[in-house]
Structures are given as C-alpha cells and as structure tokens.
Amino acid sequence: MKALLLAVGLALLASTGAHAQYPSRPIKIVVTIPPGGAPDLAARVIGQKLSENFGQAVIVENRPGANGNTAAEAVAKSAPDGYTLILAADSLIAINPHLYKRMPIDTLKDLTPIASLVSNQFVLSVNPALPVKTFLEFIDYARKSNPPLNYASGGNGSQHQMTMELLKARAGINLVHVPYRGGAPATTATMAGEVQAMFAGTSTAPQIRAGRLRALAVAGAKRTPAFPDLPTIAEFYPGFANSIWLGLFGPAGLPEEVLSKLRGEIRKVLALPEVREKLGAGGGLEPYSTTPEEFAALIRSDYERFGRLIKDIGIKAD
Numbered sequence: 001m002k003a004l005l006l007a008v009g010l011a012l013l014a015s016t017g018a019h020a021q022y023p024s025r026p027i028k029i030v031v032t033i034p035p036g037g038a039p040d041l042a043a044r045v046i047g048q049k050l051s052e053n054f055g056q057a058v059i060v061e062n063r064p065g066a067n068g069n070t071a072a073e074a075v076a077k078s079a080p081d082g083y084t085l086i087l088a089a090d091s092l093i094a095i096n097p098h099l100y101k102r103m104p105i106d107t108l109k110d111l112t113p114i115a116s117l118v119s120n121q122f123v124l125s126v127n128p129a130l131p132v133k134t135f136l137e138f139i140d141y142a143r144k145s146n147p148p149l150n151y152a153s154g155g156n157g158s159q160h161q162m163t164m165e166l167l168k169a170r171a172g173i174n175l176v177h178v179p180y181r182g183g184a185p186a187t188t189a190t191m192a193g194e195v196q197a198m199f200a201g202t203s204t205a206p207q208i209r210a211g212r213l214r215a216l217a218v219a220g221a222k223r224t225p226a227f228p229d230l231p232t233i234a235e236f237y238p239g240f241a242n243s244i245w246l247g248l249f250g251p252a253g254l255p256e257e258v259l260s261k262l263r264g265e266i267r268k269v270l271a272l273p274e275v276r277e278k279l280g281a282g283g284g285l286e287p288y289s290t291t292p293e294e295f296a297a298l299i300r301s302d303y304e305r306f307g308r309l310i311k312d313i314g315i316k317a318d
Contacts, residue, residue, distance in 0.1 A: 022082055022257065022258050022261055023054050023056045023082065023083065024056070025056060025083065026057040026059055026083070027054070027056060027057070027058045027059070027082070027084075027085065028058075028059045028060075028061055028083065028084050028085065029043050029047055029058060029059070029060050029061070029085050029086070029087050029248070030061050030063050030074065030075055030085065030086045030087070031043045031060055031061065031062050031063065031071070031087050032063065032064060032065075032067075032068035032070075032071045032072070032086070032087075032088060032089070032092060033062065033064050033068075033154065033181075033182035033183065033184070034062055034064050034181065034182045034184055034185065035062055035184070036182075036183075036184030036203075037154070037183040037184045037201065037203060038118075038120050038183065038201040038202075038203040038244075038246065038285060039087050039088075039246055040060070040062060040184075041203055041279070041285065042087060042117055042118050042246050042279065042285060043060045043087045044060055045275060045278045045279055046117060046266070046269055046270075046275065047059075049269040049272065049275055050265055050266070050269060053265050053268065053269070054265065064181050064182055065181075067091070067092070067096055067099075067155045067156060067157050068088060068089070068091070068092035068096065069092070069096060069100065069103065069104055069105075070104075071086055072086060072088065072092055072104070072105055072107065072111065073104035073105050075111070075249070075250070075251060076104075076105045076110040076111055076251050077251070078251050079251070080112075080250065080251045080252065080253035080254050080255070081254075081255075081258070082250060082254055082255070082258035082259075082261075084250070084251070085114065085248055085249065085250045086111070086248070086249050086250070087117070087246060087247070087248055087249075088111075088246070088247060088248075088249050089244055089245070089246050090244055090245050090246075090247075090302055091157065091158050091159045091162070091244070092107065093107045093108075093111070093247075093249070093299055093302075093303070094107075094299060094302035094305075094306050095157055095158075095159070095306045095310070096157060097303070097307075098306060098307045098310040098311070099156070099157040099310060099315060099316060100157075108300075108303065109252060110251070111249040111250065111251065111252065112249060112250045112251065112252055112253070112254045112259070113249055113292070113295050113296055113299060114247070114248040114249055114250055114254070114259060114262050114266070115247060115248050115262065115263050115266045115267075115289075115290075115292075115295065116245055116246075116247045116288045116289065116294075116295045116298070117246045117247055117248055117266070117270070117288060118245070118246050118279060118285040118286060118287055118288050119243055119244065119245045119246075119285070119286050119288040120202055120203075120244050120245075120246070120284065120285050121201070121202050121218045121219060121224045121226070121243055121284065122159070122160070122163050122199040122200065122201060122202075122218065122219040122220070122242065122243070122244070123200050123201070123202055123204065123208070123215045123216075123217070123218050123219075123224075123227065123230065124138070124197070124198075124199055124215070124216045124217045124218070124219065124233070125190065125197065125198055125199075125200045125204060125208065125213040125214060125215050125216065126138060126190070126196055126197045126213070126214050127190055127191065127195075127196050127197070127213070127214070128211060128212070128213070129193060130149075130196050130197070130214070132214075132216070133214075134216060135216040135217040135233070135236060136236065138197070138216050139171050139173060139236075142173040142174075142175060142197075143171075143172070143173050147176075148175050148176050149175050149195075149196040149197060150175065150176045150177075150178050150194075150195040150196055150197075151164050151175045151176070151177060151178065151195055151197045151198050151199075152178050152179075152180055152186035152187075152189050152190050152194075152195040152197075152198040153177060153178070153179050153180065153186055153198065153199075154179075154180060154181075154182050154185075154186050155180065155181060155182065156179045156315075157310075157315060158179070158183075159199075159242070159244050160183065160186065160198060160199045160200070161177055161179070161315070162242065162306070162310075163199045163219050163242045164177070164197075164198070164199050165177075165313050165315065166240065166242060166309075166313075167199075167219075167233065167237075169313065170237045170240055171237065175197065178194070178195050183200065183201055183203070186198055186200070187204050187207060187213070190213060191207060191212045199219060200213070201244070202224060202226045202227070202284025202285070203284065203285070205226050205284050208227070215227060215230055216230070217230055217231050217232065217233050217235075217236075218230050218231075218232050218233070219232070219233055219240070219241065219242050219243065220232060220241055220242075220243040221234060221241040224284060225280070225284075225286075226280070226284035227284075245288055245298070246285075246288075247295065248262070248266065250262075263292065266289075267289060270287040270288075270289045271287075271289070275287065
C-alpha cells in the first residue's frame with residue numbers, strides 16, 4: 001500500500017511539475033487571416049512580448065480559409081496542452097455558427113476562451129476617386145447610384161459585411177457585397193478601385209493618412225482616438241454601433257495551470273505602455289482586458305445578439 005501511495009504521489013508531482021514548467025517549447029498562435037490585418041498585428045505584438053516573458057518562441061501562423069473555420073477546426077482538434085492557440089475575432093466565435101449550415105466545430109464547446117486581447121473600431125472608408133467628402137454625401141451618392149456601388153469585406157459573414165449591412169438597412173441604401181479573404185486584401189481592392197467602399201479596421205490608418213483611402217465615419221459608440229475628427233455614424237443614426245474584439249482561445253480541456261499562466265502573462269503584456277503604443281500606432285487597436293467571467297459573458301451575449309441580427313437580415317455564408 002505504501003508503495004502504491006508513493007507511486008501515486010510521484011505521478012502527481014510529475015504532472016504538477018510538467019504544468020508548472022509551461023511553456024517548455026515554442027507556442028503557436030494561429031491567425032485566421034493573411035498577414036497585414038488587425039488580428040495578425042495583435043498576434044505579433046502580443047506574441048513577441050509573451051515570447052520574451054516565457055523565454056520560448058511564440059510563432060504566428062497565418063491560416064486563412066472559410067472565414068476562420070479552417071483554422072478553428074485545426075486548433076480545436078489539437079492537443080489541449082497550451083502549445084497550439086488561435087487568435088480569433090468575435091465573428092468566428094459568435095457569428096459563423098449562425099451563418100454556416102455545417103460548422104466543423106462548436107465554437108462555444110470545442111474552444112476554451114483564454115483572454116480578451118484588443119478591441120477595434122470600424123471606419124467607413126471609400127476610394128478617393130469617389131466624389132464624396134463626408135458621410136452624408138456618401139449616403140446620398142449611394143442612394144442615387146445605378147448600378148449600385150460595390151463594397152468590400154473580409155469575407156462572407158465577416159464583421160465588415162455585418163456592419164455595412166446594418167448601415168444599408170438603417171440608411172435605406174443598396175450596395176453590392178464583394179467578399180475577399182481577409183481585411184487586408186479587401187483594403188487593397190478598395191484602394192485599387194475594384195470596389196468603392198468598405199468598413200475597414202483602424203489598422204488602415206496609414207493608408208487613410210496617406211490619402212489612399214478616404215475615411216468618412218466610424219462605427220463605434222464613440223469617436224476613436226486614431227481619428228478624433230471623424231464623426232460616429234450614431235451622430236446621424238442614433239443607436240448605431242458595432243465594434244469588434246479579438247481574443248485568444250485554445251482547444252477544449254486546457255489544464256487550469258496552463259490557463260492561469262497564460263492569463264497572468266497576457267494581463268501583464270496588455271498593461272505595458274509600449275504594447276499599447278504599438279497596437280495603437282499600427283492599427284488603432286486598444287488593449288481590452290477582462291476577467292474570464294466577463295469574457296465568457298461577452299461571448300454568450302454576442303452569440304445571441306448576432307444570431308438575432310443574422311436571422312433578421314437573412315445573411316447566409318453557404
């Protein structure tokens with residue numbers, strides 16, 4: 001009996017020691033879009049600091065496809081050891097399940113929420129060749145356009161599309177949706193004149209300041225520090241608001257020791273002034289730190305809110 005108890009005790013100590021040593025090898029953060037967009041920027045800025053704190057490499061892997069479903073499935077099916085994570089936008093977690101008839105995973109059950117990371121505003125931007133200077137001029141021009149103007153998004157069911165569809169319904173205008181594989185390609189297409197407008201994340205600040213895009217308004221509930229002179233759409237259509245959040249997730253079943261370690265380090269990283277500066281300068285992103293309970297409540301709330309919205313608008317991804 002003593003030998004058995006000793007063996008069990010040693011096994012428990014070994015297990016505890018293994019978790020306490022996390023991470024003992026490189027961590028991979030999967031990003032659901034090509035390089036260049038807000039999720040990619042956030043992953044690289046935050047990942048670099050986590051790497052320094054952990055003393056282990058944090059590798060960012062861009063894996064676009066199916067509006068994030070491809071990457072989510074791969075992470076959900078990986079070993080629940082904290083070495084394969086996904087930086088996901090709210091659209092993947094709370095919108096996709098209402099858009100796709102067949103989801104490869106259950107985003108509420110097959111992924112573990114680790115931490116909220118950043119929030120971001122959308123900026124209504126147009127190609128500079130479009131003869132509009134203000135938000136109201138755009139609405140009037142779009143209302144009169146025949147054929148309708150084209151608008152870009154980061155993919156079917158993306159927040160880019162959801163926000164523009166909300167504006168279409170509220171303003172009574174018609175625009176044609178042209179989906180791209182991520183916000184960066186959509187931005188490139190808008191600058192090139194393939195499409196006339198889009199809701200872009202504030203990561204397009206350099207393109208706006210350089211005159212390659214013309215910004216007209218922001219979609220959040222309040223003005224953004226990145227462009228304090230831009231009005232909110234709510235100033236013209238009271239109650240209009242739609243912003244995005246990005247969070248870190250892992251497969252279901254992550255050990256509590258790993259979750260605790262990741263959450264603690266992420267809190268430290270998000271509190272660093274240099275991280276706030278890099279996130280803001282590169283993409284107008286703002287650190288968004290919540291408790292695990294607050295993050296879980298946000299996910300559930302958005303899941304229900306977008307479910308109702310998608311049903312009302314009638315958007316389908318497949």
